[in-house]
Amino acid sequence: MRAIPSILCGWLLAAGLACAAAQEASLPPAAVPAPTPVAPAAETAGEPAPAPAPAETARLTRPDLEAWLDGFLPYALDAGDVAGAVVVVVKDGEVLLQKGYGYADLAARAPVDPEHTLFRPGSVSKLFTWTAVMQLVEQGRLDLDADVNQYLDFEIPARDGVPATLRQVMTHTTGMEEQIRALITARAEELVPLGDALKRWVPERIHVPGTTPAYSNYATALAGYIVERVSGEPFDDYVERHLFRPLGMARSSFRQPLPAPLLAGMSKGYAKASDGEPKPYEFISLAPAGSLASTGADMARFMIAHLQGGAYGDGRILRAETARAMHSTGQASVGPLNRMMLGFYETTLNGHRAISHGGDTQWFHSDLQLFPDDGIGVFVSMNSSGRDGATGHIRYALSRGFADRYLPGPPAAPKRVAEDEAKRYAREIAGTYVSSRRPESSFLSLANLLGPVKVVANEDGTIGVNLALGPSGAPKRWRQIEPYLWQDTASSDRLAAEVVDGRVTRFSLEPYAPIMLFERLSAWAALAPLLLAASLAILLLTVVAWPVSALVRRYYGVPYRLAGADARAHRWVRIAALLVLLSIGSVLGLVVAMLGNLELTGPGSDGPIVALRLFATVVLPLGAAVAVWNAWQVLRGRRRLLAKLWALLIALACLFLLWIGIAHHVVGFGAYY
Numbered sequence: 001m002r003a004i005p006s007i008l009c010g011w012l013l014a015a016g017l018a019c020a021a022a023q024e025a026s027l028p029p030a031a032v033p034a035p036t037p038v039a040p041a042a043e044t045a046g047e048p049a050p051a052p053a054p055a056e057t058a059r060l061t062r063p064d065l066e067a068w069l070d071g072f073l074p075y076a077l078d079a080g081d082v083a084g085a086v087v088v089v090v091k092d093g094e095v096l097l098q099k100g101y102g103y104a105d106l107a108a109r110a111p112v113d114p115e116h117t118l119f120r121p122g123s124v125s126k127l128f129t130w131t132a133v134m135q136l137v138e139q140g141r142l143d144l145d146a147d148v149n150q151y152l153d154f155e156i157p158a159r160d161g162v163p164a165t166l167r168q169v170m171t172h173t174t175g176m177e178e179q180i181r182a183l184i185t186a187r188a189e190e191l192v193p194l195g196d197a198l199k200r201w202v203p204e205r206i207h208v209p210g211t212t213p214a215y216s217n218y219a220t221a222l223a224g225y226i227v228e229r230v231s232g233e234p235f236d237d238y239v240e241r242h243l244f245r246p247l248g249m250a251r252s253s254f255r256q257p258l259p260a261p262l263l264a265g266m267s268k269g270y271a272k273a274s275d276g277e278p279k280p281y282e283f284i285s286l287a288p289a290g291s292l293a294s295t296g297a298d299m300a301r302f303m304i305a306h307l308q309g310g311a312y313g314d315g316r317i318l319r320a321e322t323a324r325a326m327h328s329t330g331q332a333s334v335g336p337l338n339r340m341m342l343g344f345y346e347t348t349l350n351g352h353r354a355i356s357h358g359g360d361t362q363w364f365h366s367d368l369q370l371f372p373d374d375g376i377g378v379f380v381s382m383n384s385s386g387r388d389g390a391t392g393h394i395r396y397a398l399s400r401g402f403a404d405r406y407l408p409g410p411p412a413a414p415k416r417v418a419e420d421e422a423k424r425y426a427r428e429i430a431g432t433y434v435s436s437r438r439p440e441s442s443f444l445s446l447a448n449l450l451g452p453v454k455v456v457a458n459e460d461g462t463i464g465v466n467l468a469l470g471p472s473g474a475p476k477r478w479r480q481i482e483p484y485l486w487q488d489t490a491s492s493d494r495l496a497a498e499v500v501d502g503r504v505t506r507f508s509l510e511p512y513a514p515i516m517l518f519e520r521l522s523a524w525a526a527l528a529p530l531l532l533a534a535s536l537a538i539l540l541l542t543v544v545a546w547p548v549s550a551l552v553r554r555y556y557g558v559p560y561r562l563a564g565a566d567a568r569a570h571r572w573v574r575i576a577a578l579l580v581l582l583s584i585g586s587v588l589g590l591v592v593a594m595l596g597n598l599e600l601t602g603p604g605s606d607g608p609i610v611a612l613r614l615f616a617t618v619v620l621p622l623g624a625a626v627a628v629w630n631a632w633q634v635l636r637g638r639r640r641l642l643a644k645l646w647a648l649l650i651a652l653a654c655l656f657l658l659w660i661g662i663a664h665h666v667v668g669f670g671a672y673y
Contacts, residue, residue: 060376060406065089065097068405073101076397077382080390083273084112085382086119086296087398092375093308095300104267104383106276112383114296118251118258118266119381120282121299121366122359125254125292126220128243128302130170130326130343131317132227135242138322141230142166144342151226153195159205166226168209169219171331171340172515175207176216178439181673183217184362184598186280188257194225194235197285201672204441213333213340213508214436215515217289224288235288246315247301252294256283266293269363270384282361290359296379299368303377307370327355327372334506335485335496337513344370345514349400349492350409358395362598365391369399371407378402393471396511400491412492415481422461422480429484429497429504430457432526433518436506442673443613445664446591449529453518455507462489468509478509532660535653539581542650546574565633573630573650580623583616584657587666606671613668620654620661627654 069087077085084102088095100112136142142151147163149155156164159175168174179201182190192200203218228235236254244252253262258281268278284291301312306327310318318326330339330346338346344355347369356369366381380398382391417425433453439445454466456475463486464475470490478486484497484504495509508517553560562570590612594600627650634647661667 060091060096062097065406066099068401069097069099069101072398072401073394076390076394077102077273080384080386080394081272081274082382082384082386082390082394083270084267084384085380086112086114086117088114088296088300088303088377088379089402090300090303090307090377093304095297095304098296098300100296102273105278106268106270106273107278112267113265116251116265116295118262118293118295119366119383120269120290120361120364121292121294121368121379121381122290122361122364123217124299124357124359124366124368124379125288125290126359127306127343127357127368128239128254128292129220129224129227129288131243131306132238133166133170133223134318134322134326134342136227136230137166138319142226144170148222148226151230152222153229154199154202156202156222157205159207159209162209164205164209164219166223167342169216169223170342172213172215172219173207173210173331173340174216174219175205175209175212175214176203176219177206177214177441178216178437178444179203179218179673180439180444180594180598180601181671182285182602185283185285185602186599187602188283190602190604191256191283191285194221194228194287198222198225206438206440207436210331212436213331213513213515213517214438216437217286220289221286224286227288243302243317244298246317247298247305247312248315249294249298249301252292252298254287254291254293256287256291257281258293262293265295267364267383269361271363272386273384279363282363284361290361296381299379299381300377303368303370303379307372307375307377327370333513334498334508334517337494337496337508338510340514345511347399347511349403350407352403352407352409354403356399360391365395367395367399374407376407388473389469397471415487417461417480417482419461423457425480425484426457426461426463429463429507430455431504432521433507434521434525435516435518437516439673441665443587443609443665443668444591444594444673446588446660446666447595449532449660449664450588450592452521452526452529462486463495465495465509528660531656535656536581536584538649538653539577539657542574542577542646543581566637566639569626569630569633572626573647576623576626576630576654577650579619580654580657583612583619583623584660584666587612587616601673609671609673610669613666613670616661616666617668620658620667624651624654624658627651 073085073087082102083106084100084104086100088098090096098114100114100117102112104110104112104117133142137144144167145165148166148169149163164174181201198221207214224235227238231238233241239254251262251265253259258266266281269282270278305312305317306323309320310316310323326342327344329342332339338348341355344357347354347356352371353373354369354371356367359366363385364381364383365385368379370377378399380395382394385391433455434448435453438448456464458464458477462477462479464477466475468476470476477489478495479489481487484499486495487493493510495507497504497507499505504520506517506519631647631651634644
């Protein structure tokens with residue numbers, strides 16, 4: 001689960017919570033990238049691997065690390081309005097440091113205990129699901145490149161004749177659209193068995209398989225269901241028997257509700273520490289995608305197992321070669337940007353190969369990062385959403401600060417591009433884009449209109465992206481270092497564009513590159529949000545002008561001058577404008593509310609959703625018909641030019657909103673999204 005909780009709606013990271021960077025001025029259309037072994041990032045980029053920095057590595061001792069964390073985290077949590085956090089660092093098969101900060105329960109003033117306090121790591125849960133898949137792969141019971149339908153009791157439709165495979169699932173390249181109905185709820189009674197949750201609505205595959213990263217909770221849950229069916233064990237039982245037990249993870253569970261002994265140690269979740277109001281336990285309908293509850297100490301065991309070739313103490317969860325395959329088999333995103341491994345994101349820092357996974361529920365925010373070549377793992381989890389995206393900034397600063405302090409690389413040689421050239425490339429990439437991780441076949445696709453991704457060319461030749469904000473809240477500035485490749489001026493993060501027939505068609509940027517990219521919208525689609533706002537404004541002014549004009553006539557004693565068909569059209573078009581405005585406005589309001597409060601995505605909202613869609617199905621076509629009839633009446637009559645122009649605008653607005661209703665699936669029936 002990646003923020004806005006990744007298990008939630010990450011396409012709005014693209015508002016949210018992006019493949020080949022050209023070495024030449026243009027590139028041919030990209031072929032389907034084949035999965036390939038990935039070398040350490042520095043070698044992948046065509047540079048030699050950095051020499052070790054023994055002085056800095058030697059600095060990584062418990063006293064130094066604890067002093068550094070004590071100087072960073074308490075202040076960061078307080079500034080971010082976060083109640084508590086747990087941090088665990090492992091090195092060379094041992095726990096170097098595990099420590100709690102702040103409170104697990106504000107009212108009881110109960111401190112975070114890394115051994116006993118459970119946190120919700122969100123989509124970090126997926127790493128356990130992927131590990132379970134790979135256990136069955138090494139046993140020969142699953143094939144990563146086989147059609148998943150051979151393992152299912154329902155069908156995942158092919159896309160362009162290409163079936164979905166587990167390799168696509170693990171690299172988020174099945175092409176599936178976003179799905180969030182009933183993703184998170186506070187009501188245990190709303191949970192349904194995993195198979196039922198998957199069968200009730202299969203997301204459409206909106207991208208060519210294997211070509212486009214688009215993070216998918218549904219696909220991950222599908223993998224968990226396959227584990228369940230092939231192993232013959234319920235998913236919760238399988239994970240406990242084959243992962244938790246060998247690693248000694250006695251205080252971890254995917255079960256919902258959480259067993260009472262573990263629930264007693266569960267940290268409370270908060271919106272903000274200053275609110276002090278604990279939130280209900282979150283239930284995840286697609287459990288394999290994010291329902292884990294675990295302690296910092298247990299997560300240390302899992303990290304050590306992956307860093308040591310699948311073994312922890314006397315327990316083993318993977319063969320060494322299987323673990324290596326998970327960590328090093330990559331699926332390209334855009335150009336040289338970090339890739340998606342088999343379940344892990346590549347997040348290489350300072351030339352040190354790194355793989356990771358982040359996770360967010362509504363209240364808990366976590367990150368797990370491994371440096372396989374250095375034998376180091378870092379896990380952090382926080383129990384509050386905090387102020388203004390604070391948890392995201394804290395995680396980012398923690399991982400970058402840790403790497404810069406303990407795993408530095410050689411200084412990068414500055415790369416300069418002539419200012420005129422930089423400005424030309426900036427103009428080429430500037431435009432409006434949409435995230436590959438998005439809903440498309442449901443009414444929730446309206447969210448794509450509300451949060452387009454914009455790339456702007458700055459006067460100094462740098463570019464800005466409205467979704468990539470720095471800690472100050474201002475967009476980061478990206479400076480070009482190669483053709484169609486940019487770097488953040490304040491970090492080593494890169495942004496790359498893909499070019500087809502001399503035109504930038506899509507781009508991505510780190511750290512999003514492994515799980516999503518951003519596709520350029522057509523001129524018409526880019527204009528749609530503005531036309532939507534203009535259409536709603538026209539109808540709103542029409543509705544407001546109706547009673548205002550009546551009051552003005554009454555005040556001045558001016559008679560109503562229209563009669564016959566003109567009078568009927570005048571009255572009916574205002575009624576139509578009101579109903580169309582209510583229809584589209586209500587659905588847009590519901591979408592915004594749902595994205596802000598996931599409780600509204602539960603079954604309890606099905607009735608209102610169905611009612612609003614049926615209302616739109618009746619009102620939008622009738623409203624457009626009435627508006628066109630009114631325009632015809634006014635244009636053929638002797639009304640003033642302003643009246644004719646306004647009648648035409650009302651008709652165009654209603655016709656455009658009818659198109660919006662059809663294109664974005666507001667018109668119709670049902671409550672799956």
